[in-house]
Every structure is written in C-alpha cells, then in structure tokens.
Amino acid sequence: PGGTTVPTVAGLIARHDGAPRPTFSLPAEATQAIKFTGGTTGAPKGVMQPYRAWMANIANQIHAWGFDGHDRYIVAAPITHGTSTYIVPILAQGGCHVMLAEAGAAAVRDAFRERGGTVCFMPPTLVYMLMALPGTSRADFPRLRRLIYGGAPMPPEKIREVRDFFGPVLGTTYGQTEAPQILTVMRPEDFEDPRNWAAVGRVAWFSDVAIMAPDGRLLPRGEVGEVVARGDLVMTGYWRLPEKTAETLVDGWLHTGDRGLFDERGFLYLKDRLKDMVITGGFNVYPVDVENALGQHAAVHECAVFGIPDDKWGEAVHAAVQLRPGASAPEAELIAFVRALLGPVQTPKHIHFYESLPRSPVGKVLKSAVREHVLGTAVNA
Template sequence: MFPIDFFWRAAARWPERIAIDAPEGTVRYGELAAQVAALAAALRALDAQPGSRVAICAGNSREHLLALLAVLASGKVWVPLNAKSTATEIARIVQATEPGIVVADPACAPLIAGAPGHVLWTGNGPPNTPNAPTLVQQVAAHAGAAPVDLAALGLTERDTQAIKFTGGTTGLPKGVMQPYRAWLANISNQIHWWGLTADDRYVLAAPITHGTSTYVLPILAQGGCHVVLAEAGAEAVRGAFRDRAGTCCFMPPTLIYMLMALPGADATRASDYPALRRLIYGGAPMPPGKIRQVRAFFGPVLGTTYGQTEAPQIITVMRPDDFDDEARWASVGQVSWFTDVAVMAPDGRLLPAGEVGEVVVRGDLVMGGYWRLPDKTAETLVNGWLHTGDRGLIDARGYLYLKDRLKELVITGGFNVYPIDVENALGQHPAVHECAVFGVPDDKWGEAVTAAVQLREGQTATEAELIAFVRERLGPVPTPKHVHFHASLPRSPVGKVLKTELRRLALPAGDTP
C-alpha cells in the first residue's frame, strides 16, 4: 500500500462528499479523484521516470492540494518550495534536487526563474505570458486517465515520497528523504490519535509546504474536508471556524495567541469556534502559563505533537485529555505507533527514566537519509537510531519532556542551563507576551544566559524586574544576565523564533555569533 491509496479508497467510498471547500467553490471526492488521476498522467507524460522530483512553489489553495495529490499518485517525489522564501534559497533547493517538473503560482515566478525542466502554473499562469502551460489545461488534456499501480512501477515502501528541507534555523538546511513507510506511519497515527472522522473539516491555517502537509491525507482518508482560506491571517482563520464549521487545525503557538488577541475575541469565543474539537500546535513549545490561557479560552481541545522533518510530525503525541493533568503540561506526550523513543547518553547507553540525554528515535517514521549527503546521514542515523539533536527525559509513565536542542544548551559557569526552563519561568510574568532564551559568549561565565522579550500590548516591565522574577523562581544560575526587549521577535517564514538572529542582535557591536 502507498500513501495515495488512502485517498483512492476514500474517493471510491464517498464520491459525493466534499473533499475541498475553497473560496472559489467546493470539490467532491469523485471529481477530485478524476482530476488527480488526470494530472498524475500529465506528470508522467512530461517525465516518465518513476521517482523523479516534482517541486511545488505555491500558497495554500485548491490547486496546490490537487498538485500535491497528483505528485503522490504519479510515483514521483514531492519537493516543497516555500512561497515565502527567497529566490536564493529556492534556487539552492532546485539545484540540489534537480526536479523534472516545477508547479508554481504566478506570483512565485521570480522565485523559480531559471528552474530546469517543465513549469506548470496554477490559475491562468503569469500575466502577459500567452500559452503558459497550466494545471487546468493538463487536467483537461488527460481527462479520463486511470490511477496507476505504483507497485507496477517498481516502487516499494522503502522508496522516497518526499524530499523536505530542514528549516535551517540552527544550521545548514538538509534535504530529508521521507520514505513511503514514514508517510504511512504518519497517516495511521494522525487518524488514530486525533480520532479523525468523516465529519472533520480541517482549516488550512499553516502552509501546505510544511507541517500542514502531514494532515492532508489523514483527513482525506476518513472522508473529511479541507477548508482553504481566502487570505492569510488570524481574522481569516477565525472566520473559517465561525462561518465554515472548522473542526480541527494545526498551527504554531504564535497564531493561537493572535486568535485570542483579535478584537472582540473574549466576547464571542463560543460563537466563533462552535465546532472546534482539535487545536493542535507545533513548531515551538508552549509555556505552561500559555497553556492555561489557551485552554481557558478555547476549552479542552488543545493537543500537540513532537516530530522533526527527519521523523515527521508525530513521534510523540499529547491529546486533549493528557492536558487535563497540569503536571504534564511541560511534556510533548507519549510515543506514537510504529516508533521507539529513548534517551541516550554520549557513550551510546540508553538511560533510565528521569535521566537527561539525547532523544533518539527508530522505526517506520524515520527518514531514509539526507539527500546526497551520506556523511551527514551516517552522523544522524547510527545503529538504527535517529539522533534528533534534542535533549530530554522520559518519566516513569512514558511522557517525554524536552529540555532543548543540544546546540542550544547554555553552559554558564560550568552549569548546564536549559533555555526552555528559563522561558517557562519568564513566560509566567503577566507583562511577557513571548520570550526566547539563549547563551552569548562571556569572559567571566563562558556563556551568559540572555533573554529576548516581547511584551504584551499596553504592558510594561523593566530588565531588573524580569531578572528578579526569574531569580525568585529558578535561583541565580539560570537567571538571565541581560534582557533585551523587542517590539516583535524575529521569525522564520513558518513562524519559528530565530534564536540565531536574536543572539546576533544581543552581541556587542563588532562581535559575531
């Protein structure tokens, strides 16, 4: 079985159900299946080689979903290109993966300029470009095509389904080869742990090119519907829940906070989210103080997962009922199906419950390796274990608690300080909207614990006040030596706080990170 088979089976079972609810109209399963089969045939006609790459550079849309499903159905490898990235970064990924076909929004034309192979456009193609080949034309030209048997093409579950590039906030981005087996494991886990059903309407709030992609097939497998937004932003997300019966969503914590801060949110939250039952966050931790606020606002619907591009989305899972116990709020949950999780010492020993070490993972969810980087693959996959680069511990009940990235551990005066512990303490201050903690070189301490803070609108706090607040809770060693205030914290295109940039800004003039 291949990941796309979940969709084919759903389309055969529920041809009249709505699969996509987009601003330009709805698409039913039977109609979508015919379009996917036609576009998949078009992709094979343009590039007959099984396992060749197809890159997609587009914002969230009905056609983006169609293109992604067609790539999966054609036996090719999906390479997502972030439409909010730079031309330089896109060019680097395209050069590395050598796609035979690129699918792009007209607005992305400057980003993919010079890309090799065939280019297919969403919509009507770029303006003032007559006869530009479009997805609509390709679907029409291959109408009536039947789905292809991927096994007959010689593909197996060990082959690569996608090459997704790591975010690069802590180092040079690498192309992660996600095999079919990893996608199958993810689909099964998402359906089971979130209890997805045919009644679910998933709001596409985060980019399809990133974490949202891991929810596309689980929702479709169960006969659910994807709700495409007319525009980006918190107001549009709220409207999708209020007016279009959204039931579940994955988004970064910062977007959740923005929803809570919208005008009139306190007075209308019940009517704004009448069908919401799963609000899943990821990509960044959520401090316990924020968890309390979110659960008070939205109700007992909050969930989270821990995953990496190298083991997509759902290594561990915290469901809403896991959050009923406040003692677990700092956890990222228990291990999912088809996966083993352990904590390893530097010498390779697996550590007992309660001891801190590197989190390691093995099983079906794990990547096949890094694209054309055998040395990096060998460093990361050792004796079957994926070395995540995260430090953490597993408690006696099997809940995983992350401390921090190995490279983000701050060693100050010979003591180890985990930034997340300091962030959780600092985040309890009523004036702090969001914060990030990191180390900067220091002649006396080796590294000085440093904080960057974004205050709540209309609130004030001084550096001395925040330092005293943390010291009272954690003692002197983890307390920041300096606090830097920002109107907003710098972020990557997918919303992750860029600690490398914050560290650079915190350094004295002339110093380098």
C-alpha cells in the same frame, strides 16, 4: 477570462468516472518526498522521507485525533511545514480542507465561525493571536474539537490560558522533518493533568523513542540525555550527504539533537536543544544565517545570535554586536539592515551592544555567556 471554463469538482468526478485506478509497486523504503531542512550550521539538507514514514504518519494522525468524515480542517499554517502532515489523513477519512483567501488571525477565526472548522494545526503564536482578537470568544469556534499546536513549545502558564479560553480541545505532537510530526502525541485528555503540561506526550505507533547517553547507552526513566528514535517514521537519510546521514543515523537510531527525559508514566519532557536553532513563532531560525547578514553591515565587527524566551513568539531572536573601532550604528539601523536581507522572521527583535564580546581562550565568541548575560540583565531590569 477569454471564455475559459473553470473546472468544478463534480465535473472532474464525472470526467474520470469508471477510469481504472492507477497502481504502483513501490517498496516501503522508496522515497516519497525530499524535504529540505537546516542543521546546526543552517546549511540545507534534503531529508528523504520514505513511503513507510508517510503511511506511519497517516495512521498515527487518524488514530491520535479520531479524524472522520465530518472534519473540516482549517489550513491556517503553511503547507510547506507541519500542516502537510494533516492533509492526507483528513482526506483519507472523508473530511475536507478549508483554504483561506488571506492570512492572519482574523481570517482563521472567521473560517472557524463561518465555515464550520473542526480542527487545526498552528504554532502557539497564532493561538495567542486568536485569543487576543477584539471581541473574540469561544462562541466564534462553534465546532472546534481539536486545536493542535506545534513548531514551538507552549509554556504551562500559556496552556492554562488556552484551555480556559478554548476548553479541553488542545493537543500537540513532537517530531522533526527526519521523523515527521508525530513521534509522540499529547491528546486533549492528557492535558487534563497539569503534570503533563511541560511534556510533549507519549510515544506514538510504529516508533521507538529513547534517551541516550553520549557513550551510546540507553538511559532509564528520569535521566536526561539525547532523544533518539527508530522505526517506520524515521527518514532513510539525507539526499547526497552520506557523511551527515552516518552522523545522524547510528545503529538504527535517529539522533534528534534534542535533550529530554521520560517520566515514570512514559511522558517525554524536552529540556533543551543540542542545536543552536531558534524556534520563533513556529519557524526555524538558524543563527549563522542572521550572523552572516549582520556581518555584512560595514559597522559590525563581530556578532552572536541566539534565542531568548518570549511570551508571544516562544523564542525571540536576539543579537549581540561588537562594532568596529570608531564605527557607529543604532539598533534600528541594524534591524532594518537584516530585515531587508532576510525578511521579518529572521530579524532580531533586539540588538545588544558590547565593547568586547566574551571569548574563550582560543578567541571564540562565547555565545552561551552572552545569552546568560542578556537573560540576567532582563531579570534585573
């Protein structure tokens, strides 16, 4: 508009041809990015990711997936999340990124079919949506060679379905904002053995990953404990939160809050999370945020929010509600109320009503008991 000239890549290259390359003399511990993540309370924490963590990620991604100059990465998930860890490794190898004009499974499929996509990272939910698109087949992904999922687990039965549809291209990694993306890696060849389908892979370069007992002992293979990590990939700490940093980084080990074990071959299996966080469709939902929203409704006396295994979303957000005496509020009304406050991702898929929520002797709502009751009701339904 108004005669404005739109810059082109060729024009930018020509403009800067022969310009001196900038140099930086920053130590490996210098902060490259501060990325905010929530904890068990949902309170945001600024994770300080140093240059060494980004360099370790870049080297690991290139090595794990064999990126090269022929790769065309389909940017199907938000760059604010795990997708950001693939941007530089692809460019470093001479590949390119395909940006989408719109969101949705159909747009992702069309990008693979029409723009030659070779690799993509996405949550399992999007993988399932691609498979469910009417008329879609493997022929719509002619150059696909790496389909990397993350952000949520994929059950073994789903892995079988995905591999039957896409072929031997599936991969995954395990990490967190405090140790970005690739503490462990499961390559397509690892998925050839069904024993590995419940695993998240073996330890990647530049990291040590171990299983720790509550007393700080490192446990042998086959025993369940907390997953801990150390090495170049680990953050330097939480921005302006020294006490939280000291709780999470202990004697050089990052405490991930996840429970798991290593098998005799070195594959890591996650068993559950120490944290209450719900992972739904690849997004993190913190129960306290949803509980606070529900609690704003005039009819709600108390509530508990938790995740329930779900074939589509990995986990679905559920809520148990105890209404105020004499009050009434249908499920649809409460769901709409939360949706207006928090948006669709954090909105409960179902709300379960209790005359009285189960409590501990000191009056605390027993969220685990509520969740077990809901699961038992679903099984017996």
